Amino acid sequence: MLEIKHVSKSFFGFLALDDVSMRVEKGSFHALVGPNGAGKTTLFNVVVGRYPPDGGEVRLEERRTSGLATYRVVRMGLGISFQRSQAFLSMSVLENVMLAVLAHQGRSRALMRSFSAESEAKTTAYELIGWVGLADKTETPTAALPLGDLKRVDIAMALAGKPKLLLLDEPLAGLSRSERVSMVNFIEGLLRGLGITLLFTEHDTDAVLRLADRITVLHQGRVLAEGGPDEIKNDARVIEAFLGEEYAEG
Amino acid sequence: MKARGWLYLIAATLLAAPWVLPGYALEVAIQVLILALFATAFNLVFAETGLLSFGHAAFFGVGAYTSALLMQRASWPYLLTLPAAVGTAAALALLIGFFSVRTSRIYFTMLTLAFAQLVWAVVHKWYAFTGGDNGVTGLQPGQLWSDPHALYYLALLLTVVTFLLAVRLHLAPFGYALRAIRDNQARAEAVGLSPFGYLLAAFTLSGALAGAAGFLQVAWQRSAFPDFLYWTKSAEVIIATILGGAQSILGPSLGSLVFVELGAFVQSHTEYWPLVLGLVLLGLVLFLPRGLAGLGGARAGD
Ligand SMILES: Nc1ncnc2c1ncn2[C@@H]1O[C@H](COP(=O)(O)OP(=O)(O)OP(=O)(O)O)[C@@H](O)[C@H]1O
Numbered sequence: 001m002l003e004i005k006h007v008s009k010s011f012f013g014f015l016a017l018d019d020v021s022m023r024v025e026k027g028s029f030h031a032l033v034g035p036n037g038a039g040k041t042t043l044f045n046v047v048v049g050r051y052p053p054d055g056g057e058v059r060l061e062e063r064r065t066s067g068l069a070t071y072r073v074v075r076m077g078l079g080i081s082f083q084r085s086q087a088f089l090s091m092s093v094l095e096n097v098m099l100a101v102l103a104h105q106g107r108s109r110a111l112m113r114s115f116s117a118e119s120e121a122k123t124t125a126y127e128l129i130g131w132v133g134l135a136d137k138t139e140t141p142t143a144a145l146p147l148g149d150l151k152r153v154d155i156a157m158a159l160a161g162k163p164k165l166l167l168l169d170e171p172l173a174g175l176s177r178s179e180r181v182s183m184v185n186f187i188e189g190l191l192r193g194l195g196i197t198l199l200f201t202e203h204d205t206d207a208v209l210r211l212a213d214r215i216t217v218l219h220q221g222r223v224l225a226e227g228g229p230d231e232i233k234n235d236a237r238v239i240e241a242f243l244g245e246e247y248a249e250g
Numbered sequence: 251m252k253a254r255g256w257l258y259l260i261a262a263t264l265l266a267a268p269w270v271l272p273g274y275a276l277e278v279a280i281q282v283l284i285l286a287l288f289a290t291a292f293n294l295v296f297a298e299t300g301l302l303s304f305g306h307a308a309f310f311g312v313g314a315y316t317s318a319l320l321m322q323r324a325s326w327p328y329l330l331t332l333p334a335a336v337g338t339a340a341a342l343a344l345l346i347g348f349f350s351v352r353t354s355r356i357y358f359t360m361l362t363l364a365f366a367q368l369v370w371a372v373v374h375k376w377y378a379f380t381g382g383d384n385g386v387t388g389l390q391p392g393q394l395w396s397d398p399h400a401l402y403y404l405a406l407l408l409t410v411v412t413f414l415l416a417v418r419l420h421l422a423p424f425g426y427a428l429r430a431i432r433d434n435q436a437r438a439e440a441v442g443l444s445p446f447g448y449l450l451a452a453f454t455l456s457g458a459l460a461g462a463a464g465f466l467q468v469a470w471q472r473s474a475f476p477d478f479l480y481w482t483k484s485a486e487v488i489i490a491t492i493l494g495g496a497q498s499i500l501g502p503s504l505g506s507l508v509f510v511e512l513g514a515f516v517q518s519h520t521e522y523w524p525l526v527l528g529l530v531l532l533g534l535v536l537f538l539p540r541g542l543a544g545l546g547g548a549r550a551g552d
C-alpha cells in the first residue's frame with residue numbers, strides 16, 4: 001500500500017530522517033513509534049508531500065507521492081489527521097466536514113451555488129459526523145470544541161475522501177484517560193469496519209499494542225526495529241533505547 | 251421582517267438620492283459609491299482570504315487609464331470601455347497575483363505594494379502613452395454620462411452588482427474554500443484544496459471589480475491621473491474597509507460613506523483632513539476594532 005524507500009531529510013544540517021525504509025501492508029494497522037524528536041512527524045510530512053525528502057522516495061500503491069503537493073497526494077487516496085489537529089475555526093462542525101466532502105468531489109470551486117444547499121454533501125457529512133460520534137454537535141462552531149472533539153472532526157474530514165490509507169499523528173495526545181479509551185475503541189471499530197489501512201504514531205504504549213498489527217520503531221531518525229507487537233515488546237534494542245531515553249530525561 | 255424593512259428603506263434612499271441631493275452633494279455621493287465598489291472588491295480578498303493587498307490602487311488605476319485612453323485615442327463610447335477596463339484590471343491582477351498569492355502574509359502585502367508602485371512609476375513616466383504626470387484630461391464621456399444623475403445610477407448599479415457578487419461568493423462553496431485556506435492552509439491542503447488556484451481566482455476577481463471602480467472615476471473626474479495608482483489610494487481603500495468593518499459584508503460600503511462624507515465635510519472647513527483622519531483611525535483602533543459595523547453587533551452576511 002505505502003512504501004517508504006531510503007528517505008532522508010535534514011534541517012539545517014540536523015539529520016531528522018536517516019535512510020528510513022518501511023512498508024505498510026494493505027489492510028494493516030501500522031504503528032510508528034519512538035521517543036520525542038525521533039522523526040515521526042517529519043516522516044509523515046514527507047509522506048504527505050509537505051517536505052520534499054533530501055533522498056529516497058515514497059510510493060502509494062506504486063505511485064510516487066514524495067515531492068508532490070499535499071493536495072495532490074490527498075487526491076491519490078491519502079487521508080491525513082495532523083498531530084496538532086485544527087479545524088477551520090470560523091466554521092461549524094458540519095461546515096468543516098461538508099467542505100472536506102465537497103473538496104474531495106471537486107465541487108468546492110462553485111460560485112453560483114449555495115454551500116448550504118449542497119444536500120448531497122450534507123448527507124455524506126452527517127454520516128461521517130455520526131461515525132466519529134459528534135451527531136449532537138453538528139452546528140457547534142469548531143472554535144468552541146474541546147480538543148478531543150476537534151480530533152474527531154479532524155478524522156471525519158480525513159475520511160471524507162474515502163481514503164485508502166489514513167495517517168493519524170498522535171490521535172490520543174492531549175486526551176483524558178476516558179477519552180483515550182473511547183478513541184481507541186472508535187479507531188478500532190470504525191476503521192476495521194471500513195477496511196481502511198492505517199499508519200499512526202502514538203506515545204501511549206498500551207494503545208499501540210492494542211491497535212497495531214505491525215510496529216516500526218524510529219530512533220534518532222533511523223529505523224531501530226520492525227515487527228509484530230510481541231516481537232517489539234521483547235526487542236532488546238528497543239528496551240535499551242527507550243530506557244536510555246528515560247534515564248536521560250530523569 | 252425587520253431586515254427586509256431596512257432593505258427597502260436603504261433601496262429607496264439610494265434610488266431617491268439624486269433627486270433630493272443638491273449638486274455638490276450628488277457629486278460626493280457618486281464618490282461614495284465608487285469607493286464603496288472599490289472597498290467591497292478589495293474586501294473580497296481581505297475578508298475571505300485574510301490577505302491584505304496594499305496594491306489595489308493599481309487595478310483601480312489601470313481600469314481608469316484603459317477607459318480614459320480608449321476614449322481619448324480610439325474615441326470609444328464611454329460605456330463600451332467598461333469591459334476593457336475590467337479586462338485589463340483582471341489581467342494585471344492575474345499577473346501580480348501569480349507572483350504574490352503564494353507568499354505568506356506580510357510578504358504578500360509588501361509584494362502587492364511593490365508591484366503597484368512599479369505600475370504607478372510606469373504610468374507616471376510614460377509621457378508618450380499615458381501623458382505622464384499630466385494624466386489624461388479633458389475627456390468627454392458623452393452627454394448622458396456628463397449628467398451626474400445618470401452617472402450616479404450607473405455607479406449605483408455597478409456597486410450593487412459587486413455587492414451581490416460578494417454576498418454570492420461568501421455563501422458559495424468557493425467562499426467557504428477561501429475561508430478554509432485563510433483559517434488553516436495546511437489543513438485545507440490536507441482535504442485536497444489547492445490554495446494557489448483559489449487565491450489567484452479571488453485576487454483576479456477582486457482586481458477586475460476594482461477596475462470597474464476606476465472606470466467610474468474617469469467619468470466623474472473626466473480625467474485619469476497617476477495618483478489613481480499611488481499607494482495612498484491603496485491606503486484609502488484599506489482605511490475605508492477597516493473603518494466600516496471588514497468582517498461585515500456591508501462594512502466596506504459603510505466605511506466608504508463615512509470616509510468620503512467626513513473627508514468632504516472636514517476639507518470644506520479646515521485644511522487638517524489628514525490630522526482628523528489620524529484621530530479617527532486612532533479612535534477606531536482603540537474603541538471600535540471591528541469597525542462601525544461592529545456597533546450593530548451581529549455579523550451581516552453570516
Ligand atoms: N521544520 C523543522 N525545522 C527544523 N527542525 C525540525 C523541523 N521539523 C522537525 N524538526 C526537528 O526534527 C526532529 C524530529 O522531529 P519530529 O517532529 O519529526 O519528531 P517526532 O518523532 O514527531 O516527535 P514527537 O513525538 O515529539 O512528536 C526534531 O529534532 C525536530 O526539532
Ligand SMILES: [Mg+2]
Pocket residue numbers: 040041042083169
Ligand atoms: Mg510528532
